[in-house]
Amino acid sequence: MKTHYDLIVIGGGVLGTFHAYHALKKGLKVAILEKDKMAKGATIQNFGQVVPSGMDSKWQRYGRESLAIYKKIQNQFDISVRQNGSVYLASNEEELQLIEELAQINKSNNYESHLLSKQQCLDKYPGVRGDYVQAGLFFPEEVTIEPKTMIYKLQEYMIQHMGLEFSTNVCVVECENVNDGVFIRSTSNEEFFATKVIICNGSEFKVLFPHLYNNSDLEISKLQMMQTKPQKNYTLNGSVLSGLSIRRYESFYECPSFKTIKSKEEKNTLEKKWSVHILFKQATDGSIILGDSHQYADAQNTDDLGANLDMDIDNFMIQEAKKIINLPNYEIQNRWFGIYSQCKTKDIFEHTIGKNIHIITGIGGKGMTGSAGFSKENISKIFNK
Structure with missing residues (x-):
């Protein structure tokens, strides 16, 4: 013993x-x-x-x-x-309303955040597209x-x-x-x-x-992610989360207008089918981590999710990512999926x-x-x- x-x-x-x-x-x-x-x-x-x-x-x-x-x-x-912070990029008026409401909730919770104008987003995050971003909400205390x-x-x-x-x-x-x-x-x-x-x-x-x-x-979620080749002479500070993240993350559920905005969303889109929301993070080697998607199975049916990557999902995520940030390259050097468990209720x-x-x-x-x-x-x- x-x-x-x-x-x-x-x-x-x-x-x-x-x-x-x-x-x-x-x-x-x-x-x-x-x-x-x-x-x-x-x-x-x-x-x-x-x-x-x-x-x-x-x-x-x-x-x-x-x-x-x-x-x-x-x-x-x-x-x-x-400690390089996180930003949520709003792409339209609905998402702008949500980040403004969350900024007020953060203020009442004494959690530091700063609303960024469109120009501030473009200045702070190189490559972000002007035809995508309307404004941002920045959290300086957050880390990668x-x-x-x-x-x-x-x-x-x-x-x-x-x-x-x-x-x-x-x-x-x-x-x-x-x-x-x-x-x-x-x-x-x-x-x-x-x-x-x-x-x-x-x-x-x-x-x-x-x-x-x-x-x-308990259920299992399978998430697909990718890593680009290192981006030469390019720096993306911190975590960049998109409008799809604003529409998905639980903090925004507490915003007064969230339910109304969600009720207006189209039901049969590919981002709904694969539960996609687009995230970017630069690794220490200069590459960009990009994703992600979500597919679900009950705990007893984990194997139903399979061991393969769905290239249609990856291609869709790259297509959506290109609408948000013009990276020097979108050449993918690694692809993988992660598995985590969560509860339904x-x-x-x-x-x-x-x-x-x-x-x-x-x-x-x-x-x-x-x-x-x-x-x-x-x-x-x-x-x-």
Whole structure:
């Protein structure tokens, strides 16, 4: 039997890692068990945008706490955080109305944002098309990270400076409450024991407690994204979100005119069919990350989404992106899809088995932005600290 831990986290993605981070901050003895050689799910297959601006009031609070946590860690150890802000570009009068309403909501919530005129948008964001943008809403506090490296740098920091024990290639197949904690066994018959276990399994529903997930309201979203070749002599600061993002993100649901504007939208468009909204972010190598789309399946039907990319979706996204920004090139060097889980009726899936096994998943597209702040509150709740 291995060491007795205060907490074992099953799953080394961003949600699990930040639960471990906050437990370590409270002086607890913590281990993470990751089934693969390294985390490779939604945590690394995303844009790397930390945008509380897109969230409803509850999750914006978590997102703003996340911003503070990311920046604090970055000041001590490079985890690829860049404070370069986010902007939402309105393309017509309806979207302009929504960003103006959100600016007022931000003001009442004490969340800094600035309305930008059309000319200010054109000056600040090279290549943005004058026949597209009408105005913008800028969030200076928001950050970008490099998703393919951030989580590994964060875990390295936690191992070196916080005492995290991190084990990879450990696939847990048995997890059960015993008298004074939780017993864990892996496929290779390694045994672990902890006072409490948190399972952050992302979209892995086949190994532990599959019946629970198959009878839940969890669903899977498959997102397609692309990366251009590096853009020579071109800089795009921060995250750029389009009018389709304004029409999709939850923060705008709270705007007084949102329901009326949504009711006027055409129903049978390709952006509706594929749930497309166009985002841009420049990576550190000068390339542009571009996307994304959304296709859905229930938890028990994950395989129905397939393992292939739909080139019609990619081509449509490039076509729409060209209407927004004239990049020096739209040559694509990488294409991929990410998978995340979310709930149909709740904002996150939480289930406790007995007293000490806590399943936390289904955070949806809020993971990179909301995990750090949410996990801080959740660890305090779980450990009554």
